[in-house]
Amino acid sequence: MNDFVKATWETLLMVGASSFFSVLLGLPLGVLLVLTKPEGLLPRPQLYRILDFIINVLRSLPFIVLMIVVFPLSRLLIGRATGTTATIVPLAVAAIPFVARIMEQSLLEVDTGVLDAGLACGARVGQLVKTVLIPEALPSLVNGVTITIINIIGNSAMAGAIGGGGLGDLAVRYGLYRRNAVKLYIAVAIIILIVQLVQWAGRALENSLRRDLPVASL
């Protein structure tokens, strides 16, 4: 039992921290992509093409490969390449381009007419991002974060296999090496439960933020 508490905690820590860092860096990157697009508000086609390319490259690497590639970075930042804390680095690195892309898509959904309205009021581009672009896209951004977290949970289970710890590690150790089906299924069930909870909470938050349909009067 103790194993499961520890592993669940490790998974939550890995997923929580890497989700946090990937959104922290991925959202500004998403904003940058939207702004620098040739038809964006601050068109910088050259910069956009470079960012776009890097994101595509990082996204096309399978996570397991990326993890190994990122080992030196983990050592640099955390001091070691394996273990729960160190695994936060590859999880975040893998998620950043994903977050950037998904945030870019969400931000592009914002009606350009609404942005025009903000500009016509005299907003600077920076003010527009803060007061219109992000607030208007918020429900969709929350949905993007939900998808990201679930994605990271999947990757974290994989990371467990190469010394990351957590529920994935537990499932591999008991299920694969010791043929303990019960413990394997328990680990899997906990992972499913976490995914369900994240999905439910994300959906609930997203819906509570939506204002594009009339709110049913109570």
Place this chain on the structure above:
Amino acid sequence: MRAVDQVSFSVDEGEIYGLIGLSGAGKSTLVRCLNLLTRPDQGEIWFDGLNLVDQPEEVLRDKRREMGIIFQHFNLFMRKTVRDNVAYPLRLWGRSKTEIKARVDELLDYIGLSAHAKSYPAELSGGQKQRVAIARALALNPRLLLSDEATSALDPVNTELVVTMLRKVVDDLGIAVILITHQMEVAKVLCDRVAVMEEGRLVEENTVEQLFLQPREAATRRMVRGFDEDIPLERLASLTSAPVYRLGFRSESVRRPLISNLARQYELDVNILAGNINALVTGDIGYLVVSFDGDREKEETALEALKKEGVEILRLTNAQRGGLVS
């Protein structure tokens, strides 16, 4: 591609200037150029003694404060309440909390939506949304209001409501309005002067009254016809081999029996092909499309007499030839 080409016009303070044309005539591009949301490749835009095209972004921002704009699809912030939508420009320009509250209360009262302050745009009707947009556009006391097809997405009842609102704004505040529309019925009740746009160019500019009395360009006639002439003038002209005339009657002459006088005095049989009366801001004006059976010389004299009475006469040539001769 040139969306707007060689367009030149000026609008005076307190004037409602209409830009009218069919979809794709370049009206919306033009209005985006006016507040520099789109930068024109060439040309000048003078506002308040400054050529905006030459100004740095910071000056433009400052000038945009003085130009409110309302849009066809309202462009309200969907995740902000009515109150926050109207407060947005005030917050942007760092007004104090008490000042913002007072101004927003005043504006909501003005548009008659105080009760909806906490509603979100999705809960409002189209007409209500446009009124919120008007309040937002007026928040910073602009000197010019740009209206980009503001009634085009509305049903007739809401169109009427918004038109009334705009009329009230102009009467109360005396600001200038540039009204872009494809609806002549909107332009006709609001505008002092109207310019007709076609394929990116201004083809005709005049007072509403003159445009109705004497629509010189085909594009203008199409706009006027939209609601007052069921049959194109060119087709009417082909109904008979005799010359066909479009007679425009000013408000002074619209109620006088000029035509029956004509018939009696010059012994002409008058064949009336079409006609209507339009209520404009400046008064009722009417038109008749007629041809005459009788002596051609008498016809000429009769037309001269009508001209003296202040009737605007357009001679319609045959449909195949298309044009109009004044």
